[in-house]
Amino acid sequence: MTEVEGRRVALSNLEKVLYPETGFTKAELVHYYATSADVLLPHLRDRAVSFLRYPDGPEGQVFFTKNVPPGTPEWVTTAEVPRSSADSPARMVVVQDLPSLVWAANLVTEFHTHQWLVRDPDEADRLVFDLDPGAPAHIVHCCEVALWLRERLAADGIEAYPKTAGSKGLHLLAAVRGGSPERASEYAKALAVEAERAMPRLVVHRMTKSLRPGKVFVDWSQNAARKTTATPYTLRARRVPLVSAPVTWEEVAECGSPAQLEFLADDIAPRVQRYGDLLAGLLDPGSAAALP
Structure with missing residues (x-):
C-alpha cells in the first residue's frame, strides 16, 4: 500500500518488467503516470475511461476493460454511460x-476516452481524426495529410492540435460545440472524403484493408458516441514504452523520418518542461468552435 493525497492505493508487482526490450518496469509505468498527472489528468477528467490492459506487458494478454473493474475502490468516481438503445x-x-x-496505473493500462463529457453524452466537445498509415506509408505521410486537414479545418474556424498515436500514426484533435456525436461524425467523414479527393494517391477514407497499402486512412469514425481514442499522454502497449504525445505543428511540418515523432516515457517530462501542455487549448471552453 502507498498513500496518495490521503487515499490508500494498493500497488503490486512493481519489479515486473513490462517492456523487455528496454527493461521498463511496472514501477516506472506507475511513476510515469504519477509524474505526468498535471498534463494528463485534465484530459481524463469528466470523461468515461476504457482501459486497454496489458498486465504482463504488450507481448502478453491485451484486453479492453470498459465496465468498472472488480475491486475498484469506493472513492474512485464512476458514471453510467449510455450504450445502444437495446x-x-x-x-x-x-x-x-x-x-x-x-x-x-497499477492495473497497467492505456487510457482511452470518448469525445464527450459524462455530464452531456449527447454533445460532442471534441473532434478527432486518426491518421493511420498503411505500409509502406508511415507517419511522414500522415504529417502531409495532417497539414492539409489543419488548413481545411481552419477554413471552418476550427483549430486542430496534433499528437502522435504512440504507434505508427498521428491524431488530430479539436475542441468543438453545438453538435451531437452523429453530427461530428458526419462532418469528419465529409472532410475525410474531401481529403481523398484532394490527395487521391495518398488518402483513403474507407476502412477496407485492400484500399489502404501505401495510403493514409483518415479514420473519421472515432467521433461516434461509442468510440474511444487514446488519451493524450497515455502509454501504449507497444514493444517499447511509446507515448501518445502532443507535438508542435513545426515538428509535423519538418518531420522527415518516423523516428522524429517517436516519444518514449522518459521523453515526456523534458517536453512538458519546454512546451507545457501543447493541447491546453482543447481545455478552454471559450476556444471551442461551433460545428459547421
Missing part, C-alpha cells in the same frame, strides 16, 4: 484525481 447503460470509471490515476 442495451442498459454501462458503468465506467472516471479518473478525476491523482489517487484514481495511480490506482488505474
Whole structure:
C-alpha cells in the first residue's frame, strides 16, 4: 500500500518488467503516470475511461476493460454511460484525481476516452481524426495529410492540435460545440472524403484493408458516441514504452523520418518542461468552435 493525497492505493508487482526490450518496469509505468498527472489528468477528467490492459506487458494478454473493474475502490468516481438503445447503460470509471490515476496505473493500462463529457453524452466537445498509415506509408505521410486537414479545418474556424498515436500514426484533435456525436461524425467523414479527393494517391477514407497499402486512412469514425481514442499522454502497449504525445505543428511540418515523432516515457517530462501542455487549448471552453 502507498498513500496518495490521503487515499490508500494498493500497488503490486512493481519489479515486473513490462517492456523487455528496454527493461521498463511496472514501477516506472506507475511513476510515469504519477509524474505526468498535471498534463494528463485534465484530459481524463469528466470523461468515461476504457482501459486497454496489458498486465504482463504488450507481448502478453491485451484486453479492453470498459465496465468498472472488480475491486475498484469506493472513492474512485464512476458514471453510467449510455450504450445502444437495446442495451442498459454501462458503468465506467472516471479518473478525476491523482489517487484514481495511480490506482488505474497499477492495473497497467492505456487510457482511452470518448469525445464527450459524462455530464452531456449527447454533445460532442471534441473532434478527432486518426491518421493511420498503411505500409509502406508511415507517419511522414500522415504529417502531409495532417497539414492539409489543419488548413481545411481552419477554413471552418476550427483549430486542430496534433499528437502522435504512440504507434505508427498521428491524431488530430479539436475542441468543438453545438453538435451531437452523429453530427461530428458526419462532418469528419465529409472532410475525410474531401481529403481523398484532394490527395487521391495518398488518402483513403474507407476502412477496407485492400484500399489502404501505401495510403493514409483518415479514420473519421472515432467521433461516434461509442468510440474511444487514446488519451493524450497515455502509454501504449507497444514493444517499447511509446507515448501518445502532443507535438508542435513545426515538428509535423519538418518531420522527415518516423523516428522524429517517436516519444518514449522518459521523453515526456523534458517536453512538458519546454512546451507545457501543447493541447491546453482543447481545455478552454471559450476556444471551442461551433460545428459547421
